Amino acid sequence: xxxxxxxxxxxxxxxxxxxxxxxxxxxxxxxxxxxxxxxxxxxxxxxxxxxxxxxxxxxxxxxxxxxxxxxxxxxxxxxxxxxxxxxxxxxxxxxxxxxxxxxxxxxxxxxxxxxxxxxxxxxxxxxxxxxxxxxxxxxxxxxxxxxxxxxxxxxxxxxxxxxxxxxxxxxxxxxxxxxxxxxxxxxxxxxxxxxxxxxxxxxxxxxxxxxxxxxxxxxxxxxxxxxxxxxxxxxxxxxxxxxxxxxxxxxxxxxxxx
Numbered sequence: 001x002x003x004x005x006x007x008x009x010x011x012x013x014x015x016x017x018x019x020x021x022x023x024x025x026x027x028x029x030x031x032x033x034x035x036x037x038x039x040x041x042x043x044x045x046x047x048x049x050x051x052x053x054x055x056x057x058x059x060x061x062x063x064x065x066x067x068x069x070x071x072x073x074x075x076x077x078x079x080x081x082x083x084x085x086x087x088x089x090x091x092x093x094x095x096x097x098x099x100x101x102x103x104x105x106x107x108x109x110x111x112x113x114x115x116x117x118x119x120x121x122x123x124x125x126x127x128x129x130x131x132x133x134x135x136x137x138x139x140x141x142x143x144x145x146x147x148x149x150x151x152x153x154x155x156x157x158x159x160x161x162x163x164x165x166x167x168x169x170x171x172x173x174x175x176x177x178x179x180x181x182x183x184x185x186x187x188x189x190x191x192x193x194x195x196x197x198x199x200x201x202x203x204x205x206x207x208x209x210x211x212x213x214x215x216x217x218x219x220x221x222x223x224x225x226x227x228x229x230x231x232x233x234x235x236x237x238x239x240x241x242x243x244x245x246x247x248x249x250x251x252x253x254x255x256x257x258x
Contacts, residue, residue, distance in 0.1 A: 075136035154219035
């Protein structure tokens with residue numbers, strides 16, 4: 001189940017999750033959670049607190065090191081050096097740190113969560129990017145922050161892509177397609193990540209590919225962009241998906257700690 005060249009499936013302490021083999025090899029504690037009974041990381045849900053306890057315990061982390069922003073589909077990225085409360089991180093969708101004793105956390109249900117690690121400068125990041133974040137280039141902004149604030153070399157940076165909605169299911173109307181073409185016209189590759197559907201005025205957009213192109217433009221090596229390769233809609237029996245679950249959607253979490 002969800003074992004491939006890049007990821008491993010795990011089940012422990014009543015919670016199922018996947019991990020990236022490369023991050024495990026480098027000794028970085030991290031996880032991306034799968035669906036399960038009474039597992040939900042949605043804020044103020046009855047299951048939220050216990051769900052965090054389970055996943056932190058499973059990967060050997062102290063839940064008191066948890067730092068999660070109030071994600072609002074922005075392009076705002078913060079560098080932090082201490083444990084902070086959510087209200088201190090309002091309208092933030094990406095976190096970076098070089099401090100130990102901090103676990104960077106994000107949540108999703110179709111959006112992309114990026115775990116980033118610079119093994120040379122010992123810097124980690126956790127970035128939430130739905131289509132709005134992708135169109136605002138939040139991932140690129142996070143990497144630029146690592147370069148400017150922590151002196152990271154793009155050639156050293158590793159980027160890990162969580163399960164998320166993929167091109168096969170991210171259907172949009174003409175307005176979103178037009179905006180995508182306008183923003184990313186400079187890449188000369190819109191024909192690669194926008195596909196016209198047979199149905200009237202419907203398009204499929206590959207936001208994962210867009211982010212890969214943005215990373216490559218910064219000098220991130222292709223081999224250092226490591227994708228789980230999992231579509232949240234295709235695998236909605238095990239992955240949380242807003243498009244499948246609707247208003248009652250639950251959230252998964254991705255976490256990473258030095």
